[in-house]
Amino acid sequence: MDDGYFPEGRSLLRSVHEERMVGLFYGQRALAIGALDPRNFVGTIQSSNGRLAPFRRLARTAAAFETVFFGTRAEADRMLERVDRLHHRVSGELPSDAGAFPAGTHYSAFDPELMLWTVAVTFDSALWFHELLVRRLSDAERETLWQEYRRFGALFGMPLKAAPADYPAFRAWYDARLAGGEMHLTPEARYTGRAIAFEIPFPRSQVPAKQVHDLVMLGSFPPRVREQYGLRWTRAHAVAFPLAVASLRAARTVAPKRMTRGSSRRSYDVIAAVERNRLLRGVPTPQVPAPGAVAERATAAR
Incomplete structure (x- = not known):
């Protein structure tokens, strides 16, 4: 039988991502933190339609990942081939200086x-939300999850030698990189990352849920990330955050398993549909500005 690359009942990675508390949060956090590398942000935006419909792109990316997480090998291989073709378009140079990276710095989707x-x-985002909203993993489970993620990266073409060999090495590398001087948000990346994290187009009926979502998302960001985005973390946030987490944990405990575990693709489709309908009605949806537009807008305001 074709059980996929991450078989049900035997893969910790699959088990983690089957938790909808993970599936509904991790992608936004990953994109917002990922934007701190200017090469990553510019390469993605310049080679996709994420500029006009960022949430549709988020939904497509999350659905593609779920195909690899949960699908058969045949289904995953078809998706991987499609992504590989798309990645061949992601190659270019930074159009302007971006922190430690000067204009002309090369980027490529195949850069290890x-x-x-x-x-x-x-x-890191999947692990963070699982431990926050579901349960803490043991040291052995963290190691297993990282090794499965190394395999996940290799399926997309990442050389295994490019990745830290074990979880402690990953944690040391990741924390150092997050604190390092190469982390920089361009004005466009700051605008986009904040929109992805906090302006997700929830249906009107779910506005109260969005308030909890936004607080949990804000609390999930490391202090360095909040600093880069200019996000405030007040005493009121610190008091409300554990209450919001407790409410989500309690809701997961009492809800039927069919509501708490499984694919989150239906939710991704809803978000994409809300954005699409807004665009059709001419209602503004957060869009990635053209390069330089945010800086020009700030200059004009002064």
Whole structure:
């Protein structure tokens, strides 16, 4: 039988991502943190239609990942081939200086360092929300999850030698990189990352749920990330955050298993549909500005 690359009942990675508390949060956090590498952000935006419909792109990416997480090998291989074709378009140079990276710096979807960065922010976000909203993993489970994520990255073409060999090495590398001087948000990346994290187009009926979502998302960001985005973390946030987490944990405990575990694709489709309908009605949806537009807008305001 074709049980996929991450077989049900035997794969910890699959078990983690089957938790909808993970599936509904990790992608936004991963994209927002991932944008701190200017090469990652510019390469993605310049080679996709994420500029006009960022949430549709988020939904497509999450659905593609779920195909690899949950699908058969045949289904996953078809998706991997499609992504590989798309990645051949992701190659270019930074149009302007971006922190430690000067204009003209080359980027490519096949750069092992950028592949690792994408895997790293995804892994860290999935682990973070699982431990926050479901349960804490043991040291052995963290190691297993990281090894499965290394395999996940390799399926997309990341050389295994590019990734830290074990979880402690990953944690040391990731924390150092997050604190390092190469982390920089361009004005466009700051605008986009905040929109992805906090302006997700929930249906009107779910506005109260969005308030809880936004608080949990804000609390999930490391202090360095909040600093880069100019996000405030007040005493009121610190008091409300554990209450929001407790409410989500309690809701998961009492809800039927069919509501708490499984694919989150239906939710991704809802978000994409809400954005599409807004665009059709001419209602503004957060869009990635053209390069330089945010800086020009700030200059004009002054």
